[in-house]
Amino acid sequence: MTVLDAALELNPQVAIRPEPFGALAYNYGNRRLVFLKHPDMVRVAQQLGDHPSLQATLVACDISPTRWNSFATAFESLKSSEVVRER
């Protein structure tokens, strides 16, 4: 199973602040600041909890399948920095 199949959600300790380049995500628990480097990533992150998997969220957000691999890599990294988590 890859991260594309995982049911993810935004970590409840995380606040997201939209910025022109994407957004800043701050985890109040581990005090880490993470950059979401594209507005599409922000949309996807915010809707993760409404869909059964990351891939389903990408579909719902109208992200072209040619970009799914790069989203998979990005969300793998957001998982390890505890911005998102499995539900």
Place this chain on the structure above:
Amino acid sequence: MSVESLVSQLKGGLDAPICLTWELTYACNLQCVHCLSSSGQRDPRELTTAEAKQVLDELHDLQVFYINIGGGEPMVRRDFFELVEYAIGRGIGVKFSTNGAFIDAEKARRLASMDYLDVQISLDGTDAVTNDAVRGEGSYDMARRAMDNLKAAGFGPFKISVVVTRHNVDQLDEFKALADSYGAQLRITRLRPSGRGADSWHDLHPTNAQQRQIYNWLLIHTDPDAELPVLTGDSFFHLNALGESLPGLNMCGAGRVVCLIDPIGDVYACPFVIHDEFKAGSVRDAGGFAQVWKHSDLFLELREPQSAGACSSCGSYDACQGGCMAAKFFTGLPLDGPDPECVNGYGDLTANGVDAALAPKPSMDHTKPVRITLGATRTPSATLVRS
């Protein structure tokens, strides 16, 4: 998006600062020789509790995630806990810097009971002689007592904050061991020639050989994946010209991602440039802090692409970014040229024809007058006042 393009976006400014420092008061029980804000005496124009809360409301609306509180000694303010609790209640995490004088057992327990609060105890030597020469007599014991109290209260990993100087650079391993013994996190930052630091800079700033020593030490100890990596506040990016980059954004954030609010509400580009030339406005002006951050002429100018000036022909510019604006300004160097601690030696003041006497002085000085009683038994009222 690559790191480079992210940095170029950040240089264009953000909707609100990432890292905001707020000096709550110019009052301080100490008179450190390198104090960035020349603190000592309270300024009568200090923001009131109500004004400070209004600023916090604004920072909440701007989604500022956390603030760095400093001073002076912030715990001198009688409403210190009230303001910290108010900030946390509004979802703004607080990191505050203190010399520890007021962290007794009871205060340590109170601090330990609060979420989203970080404490940073300043210490500039691993022994009283080295520390007290910079921070004043008794300040080493004061800091260690605060650390003991925080540990006993179960605060968890507080921070020990060190300004690295010519005299404590050989103690880096000892600082790390001290932090480890408390389960604390070590923070090492760069000395700046700001505030009273302008006067002590030439005696305290590390030599060129020591710069390399610092760089090599930081390379080993700042691994972000370590459990408690040594923090630097991104203050050593001028050393990146020595090789591999240290962790961090590697850019001057002044007016772009950081700024300073001083005790009377004036907003400066960064904590190291309390000078009229870098004052962008005041939180007391119409429109408050947001107006200053988003629209002040100074901040808009800082967000424009900056010229590398004399550094443009140097192959290290991409790595070091020309160093620190404040360090150049207060040593009298041009802002679009090398840092006074340029590792290639291009910032040498003499070679640049800088007359140290003409370097800009801080616009404000809250240093306490030093009263030395002369021949107390003979002359009843002879005092020397040095401001």
